[in-house]
Amino acid sequence: xxxxxxxxxxxxxxxxxxxxxxxxxxxxxxGTKKPITVDLILDTAFDIVAREGFEALTMRRVATAxxxxxxxxxxxxxxxxxxxxxxxxxxxxxxELPEPDPAAWREQIISxxxxxxxxxxxxxxxxxxxxxxxxANTDTLRVGEGMFAxxxxxxxxxQTAAWTVDALNLYVTAHSLEVSLIRGDKAWVAGRDELxxxxxxxxxxxxxxxxxxxxxxxxxxxxxxxxTLNLMLDGLNSQG
Amino acid sequence: xxxxxxxxxxxxxxxxxxxxxxxxxxxxxxGTKKPITVDLILDTAFDIVAREGFEALTMRRVATAxxxxxxxxxxxxxxxxxxxxxxxxxxxxxxELPEPDPAAWREQIISxxxxxxxxxxxxxxxxxxxxxxxxANTDTLRVGEGMFAxxxxxxxxxQTAAWTVDALNLYVTAHSLEVSLIRGDKAWVAGRDELxxxxxxxxxxxxxxxxxxxxxxxxxxxxxxxxTLNLMLDGLNSQG
DNA sequence: AGTGAAACAGAACACTGTTCGTCAGGTCGG
DNA sequence: CCGACCTGACGAACAGTGTTCTGTTTCACT
Numbered sequence: 071x072x073x074x075x076x077x078x079x080x081x082x083x084x085x086x087x088x089x090x091x092x093x094x095x096x097x098x099x100x101g102t103k104k105p106i107t108v109d110l111i112l113d114t115a116f117d118i119v120a121r122e123g124f125e126a127l128t129m130r131r132v133a134t135a136x137x138x139x140x141x142x143x144x145x146x147x148x149x150x151x152x153x154x155x156x157x158x159x160x161x162x163x164x165x166e167l168p169e170p171d172p173a174a175w176r177e178q179i180i181s182x183x184x185x186x187x188x189x190x191x192x193x194x195x196x197x198x199x200x201x202x203x204x205x206a207n208t209d210t211l212r213v214g215e216g217m218f219a220x221x222x223x224x225x226x227x228x229q230t231a232a233w234t235v236d237a238l239n240l241y242v243t244a245h246s247l248e249v250s251l252i253r254g255d256k257a258w259v260a261g262r263d264e265l266x267x268x269x270x271x272x273x274x275x276x277x278x279x280x281x282x283x284x285x286x287x288x289x290x291x292x293x294x295x296x297x298t299l300n301l302m303l304d305g306l307n308s309q310g
Numbered sequence: 311x312x313x314x315x316x317x318x319x320x321x322x323x324x325x326x327x328x329x330x331x332x333x334x335x336x337x338x339x340x341g342t343k344k345p346i347t348v349d350l351i352l353d354t355a356f357d358i359v360a361r362e363g364f365e366a367l368t369m370r371r372v373a374t375a376x377x378x379x380x381x382x383x384x385x386x387x388x389x390x391x392x393x394x395x396x397x398x399x400x401x402x403x404x405x406e407l408p409e410p411d412p413a414a415w416r417e418q419i420i421s422x423x424x425x426x427x428x429x430x431x432x433x434x435x436x437x438x439x440x441x442x443x444x445x446a447n448t449d450t451l452r453v454g455e456g457m458f459a460x461x462x463x464x465x466x467x468x469q470t471a472a473w474t475v476d477a478l479n480l481y482v483t484a485h486s487l488e489v490s491l492i493r494g495d496k497a498w499v500a501g502r503d504e505l506x507x508x509x510x511x512x513x514x515x516x517x518x519x520x521x522x523x524x525x526x527x528x529x530x531x532x533x534x535x536x537x538t539l540n541l542m543l544d545g546l547n548s549q550g
Numbered sequence: 551a552g553t554g555a556a557a558c559a560g561a562a563c564a565c566t567g568t569t570c571g572t573c574a575g576g577t578c579g580g
Numbered sequence: 581c582c583g584a585c586c587t588g589a590c591g592a593a594c595a596g597t598g599t600t601c602t603g604t605t606t607c608a609c610t
Contacts, residue, residue, distance in 0.1 A: 106558080129598060139559045141600075146557095150598065201484070202491055206508060215519045218526075222518055232525040237538040241477070244441070244484030251442055268446060278462055279455045285472040286458075298477040302538075304545035346589075369567060379590045381569075386588095390567065 106136060108146045112156055116193060119157070124195030124250075129153075154199035159209040161189050161196070167216030175224035180299055182217055183242050187295060190246035194253065197246035205239075214239065226306060234306055241298060249291045262287045319388050346376060348386045352396055356433060359397070364435030364490075369393075394439035399449040401429050401436070407456030415464035420539055422457055423482050427535060430486035434493065437486035445479075454479065466546060474546055481538060489531045502527045 104110060114135045119127050129150060133140045147153045165185050168178045190197040203210070214235055221231035269276075269283035279286065289297070344350060354375045359367050369390060373380045387393045405425050408418045430437045443450070454475055461471035509516075509523035519526065529537070 128596085130596085133559095139561090140598080141560075142558050144599075201487060206505065211509075211512070211516065211519060215516045218518045218522070222522075228522045228525045229528070232522060233529065233534055233537050234541065236534060237481070237541060240484050240488060241481055244480050244487075247441060247484075248480060265446065269451075272451065276451065276455045278458045279451060282458070282462075282468045282472060285468045288469070289473065294473055294476060297473050298542075301474065301477060301545035302541050304548045305541035305543070306545075308544045308548045368565085370565090373590095379592090380567080381591080382589050384568075 106138065106142060106146060108156065110136070111143060111146055111153070112160055115153060115157060116160075119193040119196055124193065124198060151202070155203045155207060157193075157196060158200050158203045159207050161193070161200075162186075162207075162209040162213050164189065165213045165216070167213065168220070170219045170223035172223045172225065175220050176303055178220045179217060179238070179303065180296065182213065182220070183238060183299055184295075186213070186242050187246055190243070191249065194250045195247075197243050197250060200243045201247060221306070224306075230306065234302065237302060238299070241302070245291075245295055245298070319392055346378065346382060346386060348396065350376070351383060351386055351393070352400055355393060355397060356400075359433040359436055364433065364438060391442070395443045395447060397433075397436060398440050398443045399447050401433070401440075402426075402447075402449040402453050404429065405453045405456070407453065408460070410459045410463035412463045412465065415460050416543055418460045419457060419478070419543065420536065422453065422460070423478060423539055424535075426453070426482050427486055430483070431489065434490045435487075437483050437490060440483045441487060461546070464546075470546065474542065477542060478539070481542070485531075485535055485538070 111132060115127055115132055118131055118135065129140045129143055132153075133143055136142070143153075147156070165182060167182065171178065190200065205211075205214075217235045217238065218231055221234055222228065224231075226234070265287050266283050269286060270280055272280055351372060355367060355372055358371055358375065369380045369383055372393075373383055376382070383393075387396070405422060408421065411418065430440070445451075445454075457475045457478065458471055461474060462468065464471075466474070505527050506523050509526060510520055512520055
């Protein structure tokens, strides 16, 4: 019996050695058209997300890009949520994990987080899928293991390191999601000027926001990203 | 001319004193039915979210709860996104902001964040709306001002305090969203036992994850929440 | 050859947010 | 007093979505 998508998904979730025997081609090949595979679906899905954003990634959009109907995808993928999870998996599998070096643990952690941020931003909005996907995916666990190893090498207590990995992961994802939202969806504020004007125009019940409007609106998203990362890592230092 | 929902929304975004003159009843009242107002819509919306979760909050669901058609809502609300923003606004307006006390700044910040967490969890999944909604809403800015004031009173630099407020807000929202996802959507892992079993069953390329599976799976969501909060606040200390 | 299973594909279902045209009922000018 | 008018309410419909049901095609194996 060949594996149904459900079985593949279950296998993916408990790391079992996937037979993955794609086997010789079955079904109608209709001329020279490439057979639909999970990898092909993921390739076109990434293409769509990179070009039109995650919101545009629908089953029909992938199907028409593959010149077929929506139902054809369900032979390879359980559902849309499963597709999202596969995308995140492949994304995480391209993260380079350094060999833990106790002397450079801070740069190493920041490097991994920055890689994640770059991957998320290369495919706008895909971080939404990362937030929703189960944290028990094999590829997700792999980068978790990598970050965990770095923090352990830095001398942090296992309990502290474990929870910090979760916190970092969550923050990176949320930050990327926020960036993709304010970037693509709306032109809420074209520049900081408009936001500054709104903040300084607030009523008297917002004294600090008015006074420090410059500080509140300053900094690029990348600046705020590294700031928060360092904030958490500093906290780690003073705890361990 | 009476204000269209678009005008109300614009007014809401630049704090103008809303006339809000509901005026005498107009239009068909058809018997003893209450007239549809924005507040009434929000009340029923909160009811639906509290009972069935944010995913179940659709225009049609609200409309049928009000015994009317979906289009009737669009006379009071611009669109679904606007409704979400209004919900977050009301949610934030119920947060109690303490008078800043430099001696107790840490407890005060944690109190505000915990209040936010409780509000988010009272209405499962609504944190998704909080992530998407513009951070320039008046009520959102109000709790931002409150947290900002506490951090400033603690002696933090304005720039540091400003970015920390953003980081805290983002983390609280993301944490609540994650909790609501693993709670309601799937029974991914009934208990920690199953997750532990999966982690310890990982291949040899996950040495740390296997060894410290207990630490990785320990702690309630509330424990991890306060841990991360303290992590960031400790970092704040060592920076300022 | 024949058979069974797997892959592909089209139509349809139950939803979603949103809009158009219309209807009812109170308000106001004459 | 009474028709014109405005305004809120509403039914129907449109363009989408994810998903499933029902075939149809094509290959590998007996």
